Amino acid sequence: GAVVSQHPSWVICKSGTSVKIECRSLDFQATTMFWYRQFPKQSLMLMATSNEGSKATYEQGVEKDKFLINHASLTLSTLTVTSAHPEDSSFYICSAREDGGGKETQYFGPGTRLLVL
Amino acid sequence: DAKTTQPPSMDCAEGRAANLPCNHSTISGNEYVYWYRQIHSQGPQYIIHGLKNNETNEMASLIITEDRKSSTLILPHATLRDTAVYYCIVRDSGGSNYKLTFGKGTLLTVNP
Numbered sequence: 001g002a003v004v005s006q007h008p009s010w011v012i013c014k015s016g017t018s019v020k021i022e023c024r025s026l027d028f029q030a031t032t033m034f035w036y037r038q039f040p041k042q043s044l045m046l047m048a049t050s051n052e053g054s055k056a057t058y059e060q061g062v063e064k065d066k067f068l069i070n071h072a073s074l075t076l077s078t079l080t081v082t083s084a085h086p087e088d089s090s091f092y093i094c095s096a097r098e099d100g101g102g103k104e105t106q107y108f109g110p111g112t113r114l115l116v117l
Numbered sequence: 118d119a120k121t122t123q124p125p126s127m128d129c130a131e132g133r134a135a136n137l138p139c140n141h142s143t144i145s146g147n148e149y150v151y152w153y154r155q156i157h158s159q160g161p162q163y164i165i166h167g168l169k170n171n172e173t174n175e176m177a178s179l180i181i182t183e184d185r186k187s188s189t190l191i192l193p194h195a196t197l198r199d200t201a202v203y204y205c206i207v208r209d210s211g212g213s214n215y216k217l218t219f220g221k222g223t224l225l226t227v228n229p
Contacts, residue, residue, distance in 0.1 A: 004160075034216065043204075044161065044219040093160045095217075104149065104208070106217055108160035 003027055004096050006109035013084055014117055020080045021112045023094030030096035033077040034106065035069060038091040050077045074099070084116045121205045126224045129199075135192040137223055139205030142186040149208040150181060151217065152190045154201040154225075161204065161219075164190065195227045 003026040013019050023033055031052045036044040048058045048069055056069035068080040077096075081088055095108040122140040129135040141150065149168050153161040165172055165179045167188070172179040178191040192199055204222040208215050 002163075006160075036219075043221050044155075046216055046218065049216060091158075095161075104215075105151075105163055105166065107163060108153075111158070111160045113158075 002098060002105070002107045004094065004107045004109040006092075006094055006112050008112060009110065010113040010115075012115045012117065015085050016083055018080055018082045019084055019114060020078055021092055021094075021114075023077045023079070023096070023109055025075045025096040025098075025107075028096070028098045029074040030077075031074060031099050032097045033071060034095045034097075035067070035077075035079050036093045036095070038093060038111075044093060047079075081114065084114070086116045089114055089116045121207055121220055123203075123205050123220065123223045125221065126226070128226050128228055129192075129195045131197060131227055131229050132194055135195040135199065135225055135227070137190040137192075137203050137205075137225060138187065139190070140187045141205070141207050144185050144207050146185075150179070150185075150188050151206045151208055152177070152179065152203065153206065153217075153219075154199075154203045155222070156198075156201045162201075164203075166208075195225075197227050197229065199225065200227045201225060 005024045007022045033050040035047045038044045047062045048056045050056045050069045050071040052071045058064045071077040091111050093111040095106040097106045149166050151166040152164040155161045167179045181188045202222040202224050206217050
């Protein structure tokens with residue numbers, strides 16, 4: 001159980017275009033999901049916390065108008081990288097925290113590799 | 118949130134136990150210790166977590182010292198597939214809005 005999926009697994013796009021990444025909790029409900037970014041040879045950096053039905057909370061230094069997050073249901077959150085540029089090329093990983101009393105574990109998706117040309 | 122200190126790398130022979138240490142001397146009483154691992158080019162995988170007592174599951178054991186200032190993750194019989202970066206994380210005690218902050222972790226290399 002506790003599977004999180006991401007789509008697409010990798011994407012290549014031209015500079016200036018927008019890219020949407022989906023994150024789904026397949027067998028559990030998740031009121032709260034998280035989006036991370038990881039550059040080569042670095043650790044994961046939290047970008048934002050996504051709450052179902054409300055606005056996302058962004059970490060310091062993350063542009064909310066560039067990285068649009070929508071958490072429209074208890075099993076789906078999307079991250080849209082708007083007007084992508086080469087410096088946005090990275091490994092984007094989502095995680096979902098399982099709802100339910102006493103469940104404190106976050107489960108991570110397999111990641112989406114974005115390459116902006 | 119409490120910070121953690123882990124050695125940057127460790128080696129282990131296949132079939133032997135891998136003991137990965139983590140220091141978290143500033144941990145507070147209601148903060149959990151979590152362990153995740155990340156195999157190359159994949160998302161992190163949850164391993165185990167604990168508060169005060171030692172914990173064991175099908176993947177590993179977690180030993181937390183009595184003063185809670187350090188812990189050890191034990192993989193009882195390491196295999197080549199256990200080669201990964203292991204992250205020890207003290208959960209940000211932000212109530213229902215806690216978040217996990219990743220450090221640099223320990224690169225465990227299991228050798229044949």
